[in-house]
Structure formats: structure tokens, C-alpha cells
Amino acid sequence: MLEVAGLSVQYGQHRAVDGVALTVAVGEIVVILGANGSGKSSLLKAVAGLQPPGVQARVTLAGRQLAGLPAHAIVEAGLALVPEGRGIFGELTVRENLLLGAFARRARADEARNRERVLALFPRLAERLEQTARTMSGGEQQMVAIGRALMSAPEVLLLDEPSLGLSPLLCGELFRALGQIRGDGISVLLVEQNARRSLAVADRGYLIENGHIVGTGRAQDLASDPAVQRAYLGGARRA
Structure with missing residues (x-):
């Protein structure tokens, strides 16, 4: 289980995230919903070791403290981030991007098996390995980014706005893939505009405003909450 407590992120005098606490259980998809600028991406970066999480922060994965470790050590511990904008190596082939994802020591022994799982998850990558x-x-590049993260054999996958800029068709493929990833026992912490x-795919969700968690609950309960519908789903549903 991933457990976060007391996590804060500060840029100069601006505190983007303030004392956030959340959990993600094994094989669970948890979504973080919030407006632009509410601290969602800063939260994921801090969990992944790309931003200082604050001196009081506690970030543990299966009981191991991750807060304060460098990003590469956090990957070795079993946590992988797919950042907003994908961050793939554009001049490299699909095969080479996936190979770099398996650089972590924890992933090397199972590189071939993990690659098979990624290509089964995203069959179009199998057709484009040398491209x-x-x-x-954009959708194919997002598949490469997620596939590269999965090649590190993570226990928890962090996804920052994975459907941004995708067509409705590719967006559907992406969310179906998240269900399969959960089925493989990999937990997902998801920041998503949609x-x-x-x-619809998550188990639970958190609501974040101005760097603070202001609500949490089962995904189906949040989806039916009139306040959540007005804020995030385009208005309350009619009876």
C-alpha cells in the first residue's frame, strides 16, 4: 500500500500543496480531481521524488519510507511516474524507449516478460517497435510513456493527465488499459481532467482545492454527488 501524510510542496513563498494525506491500496485505482493550479501535478511529482515533499512528509510504500529519496531510488522501490506531456525520448524507437524503462535493477530479470505484457496491453506498439x-x-506516444513506466515493474503507477489531447477513441483505449493494469495487481494513482x-474506472477518489484535500470517497459516490457533478462533471444530473 502507498501511504502519504503531511506532504507539502512550496515554490518560493507559494505553497502549492499543504499537508496532503492519501492512501492507495494494492490493486486499486485512485483518482485525484481538482481544478487547474490546485496542486495535483505537484503532488504526484513530490511522491515520485521530483519535488521536495516537505520535512514533515511521510511517503511509504509497503512500509518503506520514500520521502527524501532520489527519484531513481523511488523507481527501484516500485513506484513509477508518467508525467504530463509524456516525457518520452522522441529520437529513440519504441523498442529503445521500452528498454530504457527496464533499466531499474528490480526490472532487469523480467524484462522480456514485462515487454510481452506491455505489447499485449498496447498491441499497436508491437506493430511499431522500430518506429x-x-x-x-499523441495517443501512441502516451502508450509508449505508460509502457516504459510499466517496464520498470512498478507496484504503483502514477499517471498525470494521461488522456490530455487524445481523441475519444484513444481515450477509451487508455481507460480500458487502466482496468487491465489494475487486474495485474498494479495500483494506480491518477490525476485526470476527464x-x-x-x-467510472476508479475505486476511490480525492478532491483537491488550493493544495488541500477537501473531500474523499468511493468513486461511485463522488460521481453521484451533486456538488462534484457541478464542479467536475458539467452540472448535476437530472432525476
Whole structure:
């Protein structure tokens, strides 16, 4: 289980995240919903070791303290981030991007098996293994980014706005893939603009405003909450 407590992120005098606490259980999809600038991406970066999480922060995975470790050590512990914007190596091929994902010591022994799982999850990558990543569509590049993260054999996958800029068709493929990833026992902590689709696939959710968690609950309860509908789902549903 991933447990976060007392996590804060500060940029100069601005505190983007303030004392956040959350949990993600084994094989669970948890979504974080919030407006632009509410601290969602800063939260994920801090959990992944790309931003200082504050001196009081506690970030543990299966009981191991991760707060304060460098990002590469956090990957070795079993946590992988797919950042907003994907962050793939555009001049490398799909195969080479996936191979880099398996650089972590924890992943090397099972590299071939993990690659098979990624290509089964995203069959179109199997057709494009030798294609240069920058020549692919945005949706295909997102598959490469998620596949590269999965090659590190994570216990928890952090996803920052994975459907941003994708067509409805590819968006559907992405959310179906999240269900399969959960089925493999990998937990997912998801920041996502598409609140309706993310709540449909998630088990639980958190609401964040101005760097503070202001609500939490089962995904189906949040989806039916009139306040959540007004704020994130385009208005309350009519009876």
C-alpha cells in the first residue's frame, strides 16, 4: 500500500500543496480531481521524488519510507511516474524507449516478460517497435510513456493527465488499459481532467482545492454527488 501524510510542496513563498494525506491500496485505482493550479501535478511529482515533499512528509510504500529519496531510488522501490506531456525520448524507437524503462535493477530479470505484457496491453506498439517515437500520434506516444513506466515493474503507477489531447477513441483505449493494469495487481494513482471517465474506472477518489484535500470517497459516490457533478462533471444530473 502507498501511504502519504503531511506532504507539502512550496515554490518560493507559494505553497502549492499543504499537508496532503492519501492512501492507495494494492490493486486499486485512485483518482485525484481538482481544478487547474490546485496542486495535483505537484503532488504526484513530490511522491515520485521530483519535488521536495516537505520535512514533515511521510511517503511509504509497503512500509518503506520514500520521502527524501532520489527519484531513481523511488523507481527501484516500485513506484513509477508518467508525467504530463509524456516525457518520452522522441529520437529513440519504441523498442529503445521500452528498454530504457527496464533499466531499474528490480526490472532487469523480467524484462522480456514485462515487454510481452506491455505489447499485449498496447498491441499497436508491437506493430511499431522500430518506429521513431516522435513520428507517432499523441495517443501512441502516451502508450509508449505508460509502457516504459510499466517496464520498470512498478507496484504503483502514477499517471498525470494521461488522456490530455487524445481523441475519444484513444481515450477509451487508455481507460480500458487502466482496468487491465489494475487486474495485474498494479495500483494506480491518477490525476485526470476527464472526471467522468476516471470516476467510472476508479475505486476511490480525492478532491483537491488550493493544495488541500477537501473531500474523499468511493468513486461511485463522488460521481453521484451533486456538488462534484457541478464542479467536475458539467452540472448535476437530472432525476
